[in-house]
Amino acid sequence: xxxxxxxxxxxxxxxxxxxxxxxxxxxxxxxxxxxxxxxxxxxxxxxxxxxxxxxxxxxxxxxxxxxxxxxxxxxxxxxxxxxxxxxxxxxxxxxxxxxxxxxxxxxxxxxxxxxxxxxxxxxxxxxxxxxxxxxxxxxxxxxxxxxxxxxxxxxxxxxxxxxxxxxxxxxxxxxxxxxxxxxxxxxxxxxxxxxxxxxxxxxxxxxxxxxxxxxxxxxxxxxxxxxxxxxxxxxxxxxxx
Amino acid sequence: xxxxxxxxxxxxxxxxxxxxxxxxxxxxxxxxxxxxxxxxxxxxxxxxxxxxxxxxxxxxxxxxxxxxxxxxxxxxxxxxxxxxxxxxxxxxxxxxxxxxxxxxxxxxxxxxxxxxxxxxxxxxxxxxxxxxxxxxxxxxxxxxxxxxxxxxxxxxxxxxxxxxxxxxxxxxxxxxxxxxxxxxxxxxxxxxxxxxxxxxxxxxxxxxxxxxxxxxxxxxxxxxxxxxxxxxxxxxxxxxxxxxxxxxxxxxxxxxxxxxxxxxxxxxxxxxxxxxxxxxxxxxxxxxxxxxxxxxxxxxxxxxxxxxxxxxxxxxxxxxxxxxxxxxxxxx
Numbered sequence: 001x002x003x004x005x006x007x008x009x010x011x012x013x014x015x016x017x018x019x020x021x022x023x024x025x026x027x028x029x030x031x032x033x034x035x036x037x038x039x040x041x042x043x044x045x046x047x048x049x050x051x052x053x054x055x056x057x058x059x060x061x062x063x064x065x066x067x068x069x070x071x072x073x074x075x076x077x078x079x080x081x082x083x084x085x086x087x088x089x090x091x092x093x094x095x096x097x098x099x100x101x102x103x104x105x106x107x108x109x110x111x112x113x114x115x116x117x118x119x120x121x122x123x124x125x126x127x128x129x130x131x132x133x134x135x136x137x138x139x140x141x142x143x144x145x146x147x148x149x150x151x152x153x154x155x156x157x158x159x160x161x162x163x164x165x166x167x168x169x170x171x172x173x174x175x176x177x178x179x180x181x182x183x184x185x186x187x188x189x190x191x192x193x194x195x196x197x198x199x200x201x202x203x204x205x206x207x208x209x210x211x212x213x214x215x216x217x218x219x220x221x222x223x224x225x226x227x228x229x230x231x232x233x234x235x236x237x238x239x240x241x
Numbered sequence: 242x243x244x245x246x247x248x249x250x251x252x253x254x255x256x257x258x259x260x261x262x263x264x265x266x267x268x269x270x271x272x273x274x275x276x277x278x279x280x281x282x283x284x285x286x287x288x289x290x291x292x293x294x295x296x297x298x299x300x301x302x303x304x305x306x307x308x309x310x311x312x313x314x315x316x317x318x319x320x321x322x323x324x325x326x327x328x329x330x331x332x333x334x335x336x337x338x339x340x341x342x343x344x345x346x347x348x349x350x351x352x353x354x355x356x357x358x359x360x361x362x363x364x365x366x367x368x369x370x371x372x373x374x375x376x377x378x379x380x381x382x383x384x385x386x387x388x389x390x391x392x393x394x395x396x397x398x399x400x401x402x403x404x405x406x407x408x409x410x411x412x413x414x415x416x417x418x419x420x421x422x423x424x425x426x427x428x429x430x431x432x433x434x435x436x437x438x439x440x441x442x443x444x445x446x447x448x449x450x451x452x453x454x455x456x457x458x459x460x461x462x463x464x465x466x467x468x469x470x471x472x473x474x475x476x477x478x479x480x481x482x483x484x485x486x487x488x489x490x491x492x493x494x495x496x497x498x499x500x501x502x503x504x505x506x507x508x509x510x511x512x513x514x515x516x517x518x519x520x521x522x523x524x525x526x527x528x529x530x531x532x533x534x535x536x537x538x539x540x541x542x543x544x545x546x547x548x549x550x551x552x553x554x555x556x557x558x559x560x561x562x563x564x565x566x567x568x569x570x571x572x573x
Contacts, residue, residue: 054470080472093462096518107460107471113521114456160471 001163001196003029007062009049009224019060022048023217025224030213032163035190037207038200040217040240046200049217049224050166053198054085066163080108084157088169090149092141098152099137102127105159127158131185147178154185158193165189167199171206179203183210208233216240249515249522256529260309263536267305268297270543275301299434307432308539309532310444311497312507314489316531317451319504320511320523324458325379325482328388329568332505333371333490336391337398339501341374342367342494343425344402351413351421360436360495364443368491374398375483426552427498429539440496447489451524454481458520500535501554502561507531509568534560 004025013019022045030036038046051057053064055076064071066082074082084105105127106120116124128134131151141149150170157165167186171179183199187210190197201207207214214227218240227236269275275283275293282288283297315333322331322338333339345366381394410418424431432440457478460468469475493500511526538556545551 056466056469076474077472080470083470085467085470087464087467090463090467093518095512095516096462100518104460104463104471107456107473110456112453112456114459114519115521 001030001032001067003027003065003068005063005065007052007064007224008060009045009052010060011048012058012060021060021222023219023222023224025062026226028215028224028226030196032194032196033191034213035187035197035211036199036213036215037211038198038215038217039202039204039207039236041219044217044219046217047168050085050168050198050200053164054083054166055079077108080160080162082162083164083166084160084162086150086153086157086165086167086170088167088172090141090153092144092149094140094142096141097138098133098141098144098155099124099128101141101152102133102155102159105156105161108160123161124159127155130158131155146173147175147181150174150178150182151185154182154189158189162195164196164198167197169200169202171199171201171203179206186210204233204237208236249517249519249525252515253522253525253529256526256533260529260533260536263533263540264305264309267308267536267540267543268301270540271296271301272546303432303434303437304429305536305539306437307429307440307497308535310440311429311493311500312503312531312533312535313528314444314447314493314531315500315503316507316511316527316534317448317524318486318489319506320508320520320527321451321454321458321482321486322504323508324461324520325479326382326388326391327462328391329509329572330388330392330505330565331395332502332508333486334499334501334504335399336374336378336395337402338371338374338378338486338490339494339499340399340402341370341372341377342491343370343499344405345370346424346495347406347409347421350424351409351417360439364439364492364495367495368487371491371494372484372487374402375487376480379479379483424498425554427500427554427557429497429535429553431498432496436496440492443488443492447485447492448524448528450481450485450488452521454478454485455520455524458482459518462518498554500557502557502565503531503534506561506564507534509564 005027007025008021010022011020038049040046052059066074103116103120103124106116106123107114110116110120128137131154133152133155136148141152144152170182174182183206186197186199189195208231212229214231214236216225216227216236216239218225225239268280275297279293280297283294284302287298288294319332322333322336323329346363349363349366377398378395382391385391385394413421457468457473460471460473465475507530508523508527511523511530515522515526517523538553541556542551542553
């Protein structure tokens with residue numbers, strides 16, 4: 001569904017500044033249902049890779065294809081119907097309740113005044129019951145625990161009904177139990193909803209346990225390595241760190 | 242969620258009703274009270290020979306409508322600034338947007354540097370000043386990430402333009418200086434009947450532009466990146482927000498002087514009452530709440546008139562400053 005062709009990821013230079021390549025990729029393709037962890041040392045380019053896919057920054061060279069359509073030829077309005085993003089930390093907003101937060105995921109489909117249709121409400125309600133958030137709907141996002149808030153943000157991304165979901169270090173601010181819970185949830189989303197889920201993480205053990213695919217950034221050789229389950233942990237760690 | 246929407250509408254209707262009653266009451270106030278019958282005739286069945294009707298139509302009607310428009314415009318500006326900078330203490334006055342407008346108004350009224358002498362010229366120069374200040378604070382926000390520091394930059398910008406205004410004042414003609422000083426106290430009396438259409442048109446334009454920004458404003462609460470990844474062109478939206486603020490703040494500053502605190506206080510009150518982040522309802526609430534606040538201020542000024550001539554700016558500061566302190570204690 002998503003294909004990388006000879007990507008050079010890094011910071012595109014200008015007239016005077018040369019481009020700085022963090023790593024390159026071979027031709028990789030990802031299928032719906034894949035739960036992919038991006039791992040690598042700090043500063044190796046995990047966030048840069050995500051920003052490149054999300055079109056928040058430019059790719060130095062190479063192409064991304066979504067369902068055989070060149071990513072560059074898709075407009076931003078259409079892209080946000082294909083990919084959703086969850087930041088590592090959201091602090092909550094006063095007076096914003098969980099229902100309205102999840103409903104924000106419908107923004108790419110709503111009119112200028114952001115009015116939800118019956119269909120939008122139905123999607124939001126479905127997401128809420130899938131995540132078991134029924135008792136939280138009217139709770140203020142400022143007053144949720146970090147774990148609950150992260151699940152609500154995942155709900156926002158689910159309501160966006162995208163093929164691809166990208167989460168930047170979703171477990172970074174969570175305790176051990178919540179880490180397992182969130183990863184289990186994402187695994188279910190990938191397999192049941194047939195979505196392609198990317199996460200970046202430093203929790204190698206948990207990634208090996210829950211993800212079916214790990215792409216690792218080898219900063220020494222400046223290349224993205226692709227591993228599929230079952231993983232040889234020793235080998236991955238030796239090559240990357 | 243439909244039921245929740247109904248409560249928002251109910252609150253808005255109550256505010257509207259209160260506003261309507263107070264507007265009617267305010268229209269009867271002045272140097273002498275006017276009966277409701279004269280009031281009605283003055284507005285809808287005008288007879289130029291009746292002194293009471295002339296008073297209502299020429300003096301009171303413009304004053305009260307200006308109060309409503311000023312409150313609505315400044316509150317919407319405040320709401321826009323608070324969401325743009327994600328800071329409950331932001332407002333056109335603290336961020337120096339009023340000051341930008343004041344500087345150009347001072348230049349065009351007191352110096353020989355007349356851009357255009359007419360109302361349109363004055364309004365345009367106020368808007369240009371407000372927009373300039375808005376763009377300056379927007380650029381500062383890209384470098385200054387700390388919310389309190391950004392406010393300090395706004396306040397410093399205000400002091401800087403204030404100093405420039407002082408320089409202009411030092412060279413001004415005494416008559417112009419007096420007019421400018423009176424203007425800077427803030428007043429609702431300055432708008433004449435035939436200027437009302439210009440004022441209303443510009444304010445409605447600014448409110449309409451703000452209404453078109455409801456969706457981006459709602460999503461900006463999640464942060465720039467999340468908003469952008471929900472399909473919002475963040476850069477474009479930021480400029481449009483500053484533009485709407487400049488239109489609204491500029492026109493009110495040109496006609497009524499730099500009115501402080503309204504833009505800061507009203508949106509915070511509205512958020513407390515409505516308990517929502519949906520800007521569609523917050524804007525309706527701000528329009529009504531802002532209008533209500535300034536109409537109440539005007540009523541207070543009219544009632545106190547025999548004893549004490551209170552400038553509008555003193556009154557808004559008396560109400561506004563304690564509210565600001567309360568917000569700081571609660572949120573910072």
